[in-house]
Amino acid sequence: xxxxxxxxxxxxxxxxxxxxxxxxxxxxxxxxxxxxxxxxxxxxxxxxxxxxxxxxxxxxxxxxxxxxxxxxxxxxxxxxxxxxxxxxxxxxxxxxxxxxxxxxxxxxxxxxxxxxxxxxxxxxxxxxxxxxxxxxxxxxxxxxxxxxxxxxxxx
Amino acid sequence: xxxxxxxxxxxxxxxxxxxxxxxxxxxxxxxxxxxxxxxxxxxxxxxxxxxxxxxxxxxxxxxxxxxxxxxxxxxxxxxxxxxxxxxxxxxxxxxxxxxxxxxxxxxxxxxxxxxxxxxxxxxxxxxxxxxxxxxxxxxxxxxxxxxxxxxxxxxxxxxxxxxxxxxxxxxxxxxxxxxxxxxxxxxxxxxxxxxxxxxxxxxxxxxxxxxxxxxxxxxxxxxxxxxxxxxxxxxxxxxxxxxxxxxxxxxxxxxxxxxxxxxxxxxxxxxxxxxxxxxxxxxxxxxxxxxxxxxxxxxxxxxxxxxxxxxxxxxxxxxxxxxxxxxxxxxxxxxxxxxxxxxxxxxxxxxxxxxxxxxxxxxxxxxxxxxxxxxxxxxxxxxxxxxxxxxxxxxxxxxxxxxxxxxxxxxxxxxxxxxxxxxxxxxxxxxxxxxxxxxxxxxxxxxxxxxxxxxxxxxxxxxxxxxxxxxxxxxxxxxxxxxxxxxxxxxxxxxxxxxxxxxxxxxxxxxxxxxxxxxxxxxxxxxxxxxxxxxxxxxxxxxxxxxxxxxxxxxxxxxxxxxxxxxxxxxxxxxxxxxxxxxxxxxxxxxxxxxxxxxxxxxxxxxxxxxxxxxxxxxxxxxxxxxxxxxxxxxxxxxxxxxxxxxxxxxxxxxxxxxxxxxxxxxxxxxxxxxxxxxxxxxxxxxxxxxxxxx
Ligand code: FES
Ligand code: FES
Numbered sequence: 001x002x003x004x005x006x007x008x009x010x011x012x013x014x015x016x017x018x019x020x021x022x023x024x025x026x027x028x029x030x031x032x033x034x035x036x037x038x039x040x041x042x043x044x045x046x047x048x049x050x051x052x053x054x055x056x057x058x059x060x061x062x063x064x065x066x067x068x069x070x071x072x073x074x075x076x077x078x079x080x081x082x083x084x085x086x087x088x089x090x091x092x093x094x095x096x097x098x099x100x101x102x103x104x105x106x107x108x109x110x111x112x113x114x115x116x117x118x119x120x121x122x123x124x125x126x127x128x129x130x131x132x133x134x135x136x137x138x139x140x141x142x143x144x145x146x147x148x149x150x151x152x153x154x155x
Numbered sequence: 156x157x158x159x160x161x162x163x164x165x166x167x168x169x170x171x172x173x174x175x176x177x178x179x180x181x182x183x184x185x186x187x188x189x190x191x192x193x194x195x196x197x198x199x200x201x202x203x204x205x206x207x208x209x210x211x212x213x214x215x216x217x218x219x220x221x222x223x224x225x226x227x228x229x230x231x232x233x234x235x236x237x238x239x240x241x242x243x244x245x246x247x248x249x250x251x252x253x254x255x256x257x258x259x260x261x262x263x264x265x266x267x268x269x270x271x272x273x274x275x276x277x278x279x280x281x282x283x284x285x286x287x288x289x290x291x292x293x294x295x296x297x298x299x300x301x302x303x304x305x306x307x308x309x310x311x312x313x314x315x316x317x318x319x320x321x322x323x324x325x326x327x328x329x330x331x332x333x334x335x336x337x338x339x340x341x342x343x344x345x346x347x348x349x350x351x352x353x354x355x356x357x358x359x360x361x362x363x364x365x366x367x368x369x370x371x372x373x374x375x376x377x378x379x380x381x382x383x384x385x386x387x388x389x390x391x392x393x394x395x396x397x398x399x400x401x402x403x404x405x406x407x408x409x410x411x412x413x414x415x416x417x418x419x420x421x422x423x424x425x426x427x428x429x430x431x432x433x434x435x436x437x438x439x440x441x442x443x444x445x446x447x448x449x450x451x452x453x454x455x456x457x458x459x460x461x462x463x464x465x466x467x468x469x470x471x472x473x474x475x476x477x478x479x480x481x482x483x484x485x486x487x488x489x490x491x492x493x494x495x496x497x498x499x500x501x502x503x504x505x506x507x508x509x510x511x512x513x514x515x516x517x518x519x520x521x522x523x524x525x526x527x528x529x530x531x532x533x534x535x536x537x538x539x540x541x542x543x544x545x546x547x548x549x550x551x552x553x554x555x556x557x558x559x560x561x562x563x564x565x566x567x568x569x570x571x572x573x574x575x576x577x578x579x580x581x582x583x584x585x586x587x588x589x590x591x592x593x594x595x596x597x598x599x600x601x602x603x604x605x606x607x608x609x610x611x612x613x614x615x616x617x618x619x620x621x622x623x624x625x626x627x628x629x630x631x632x633x634x635x636x637x638x639x640x641x642x643x644x645x646x647x648x649x650x651x652x653x654x655x656x657x658x659x660x661x662x663x664x665x666x667x668x669x670x671x672x673x674x675x676x677x678x679x680x681x682x683x684x685x686x687x688x689x690x691x692x693x694x695x696x697x698x699x700x701x702x703x704x705x706x707x708x709x710x711x712x713x714x715x716x717x718x719x720x721x722x723x724x725x726x727x728x729x730x731x732x733x734x735x736x737x738x739x740x741x742x743x744x745x746x747x748x749x750x751x752x753x754x755x756x757x758x759x760x761x762x763x764x765x766x767x768x769x770x771x772x773x774x775x776x777x778x779x780x781x782x783x784x785x786x787x788x789x790x791x792x793x794x795x796x797x798x799x800x801x802x803x804x805x806x807x808x809x810x811x812x813x814x815x816x817x818x819x820x821x822x823x824x825x826x827x828x829x830x831x832x833x834x835x836x837x838x839x840x841x842x843x844x845x846x847x848x849x850x
Binding site for chain 1 (some may be wrong): 174217219347348350351352353354355356357358359360361363364366372382397415416417420487488489490491536537538539540541568570571753757760761762763764765785787788792793794795796798800803833
């Protein structure tokens, strides 16, 4: 197996895994980065969302080979002080928390692309991310707040 | 891992640290020594010399905020500094719950409130006594504040950490003085959740995230028909996949052990298995509905009988009958089931997100043949529970797999398909109502016949009907309990999850049949139920019941009492081309004394979103004894764009705490579908109400 090399959270990372191994399991099992979650394995729940070259993708349905040479960002790479994470902490969004890495990664891409997302923008961007604990009202508020923080809004 | 000495840092690492401590100890490592410095005042509170307080959280954290709310109760009553707390999940001990250590029935605050306060008050008095002895002053001259004891005459201070070792040697006072409500500093407030930071940075350790050195991963292909078994299997193709270590039968399924989850899941699909499908292969949704309809026409077992229903029905001015049905439901917690197990010759360690540690321990004992004291249950964060993680099945299986792999830790992982097709489901129900109304249109008699499979404690099938709170002079509830071999169990709010929909919809029918306002109708029948009335009135007032709405919008209302709490909801909907849009849900709740208002509001919101799914979107369908639903495309929970604006109003109360986790789920389907009736004049009697039913 030739190694697959990509950029993971700002560092070069090589893995010896089959080409068709989903990025999700490369991250979780091969690299031990368990912040990215498994929820459905079929791109139906968003729990496994990471960024590839800045775009949110479902890592359960993305092969290792397809990210060769690309920039992969996971929840671990967001740094903890990202405006979305700050807003999440301010609003105490998580309940069980299992979906939240995926929610945060999708939200981070949204506020990156759309500086001031409307409720409709939020629905559109976030409807692929399930939360069985029903934290959606808090997620909505936190995304609006993150947009504010991102624009240097009042703390 | 970088060590962070802030409270957040401690919390963030505690689950993983606890796990490694246990493992380190197991392997003879020295890390366990770090703990011996802690003075243990009791089973819940220990204090280190540097004045960090470690609280044992005896309940499972599955989103409902117990790490925070239990800490609040303990910290408030013992005057512990909120910023110097770390928490751990302890192993199974009687002190953490008898007959079972577990988290179910929305019981945490209800049953732990008084004992936790007493435990904390005892610890505080021991610290006070230790300080008084040290200073040679009477205890009346010592007060406590923020993990400090203070000499009120001299203002001398000592930290709890400085006297904890002395305090731990003292006798435990039998009747400590508790704070009055006016003295509470933390109870009744909403400090930030202690688990937020780790759940926002991906660092919380869920069961799925636990990693043991040398660990392998397993997946199980189970017989698609419940109660079926493996007849023969061919593992040739599965074993040809690189990374597969072992393939073996565990009776009701075939297990694959592999070097990672992906290989295990791939190899599971590659298995060729011939099943002995057993006696249940004939189960189908239409077949069960027909069989239960026939049963409902025969007398059942009476579970509630007041007055004389038959006479009253015969002489009623008006008679109304209706049949309501609800399907089996899956819990579908966001984190698929899993457990990591290490079996050796003498002991069995289980790392798992479980709601009932005692059940997990018993399952492991049964699967290994070990005694219970040879089993260690290590509780991790739960990616949702909703009742599913109270089961023994997934622990038992994982232990069987690990037993086969003795000496190697194995994590058994369920796929989402496994989760939906092998759940212990919320039972389906077929319920027939007959009501007799008096000349004014109010019920003189209601007769309910419930057909629903049996499980759990007696009475759960009919709760929400037999214990309804309306003043109806003649009332009878009967049940039939056909056991059809589909595993059933507790699902968030249990019997209320379907029966409140039935009861509250049927009551709406009665009001509609006599052109009465559904709120007024309920008010009259609840005149002697002050807490029910209070939530009903509050929800109605906050929702502006009776005031004009934008064109095309309609309201519906429902109310219930369960888990020691009271809950009313007003839903506001519009229906376009059969598609229901829920714009807003206004909820009033009375759950007695509130420990953390923000967490209560979260739980109520959560329950409403959870209840919207079975109202409008999903149910389990059976064919040829198999569950037809496979993944979130055929069992699609509520999503953000389907979530209404939710308002939660809490009735201030000094009554004993009620539950919150399951308080709001029952009232959502009837409130929404009563609003749908108002909008369309179509009465939904079979869940879920899909677009095609309303088009
Ligand atoms: S696990 Fe990838 S979308 Fe669900
Ligand atoms: S917080 Fe539990 S699934 Fe979203």
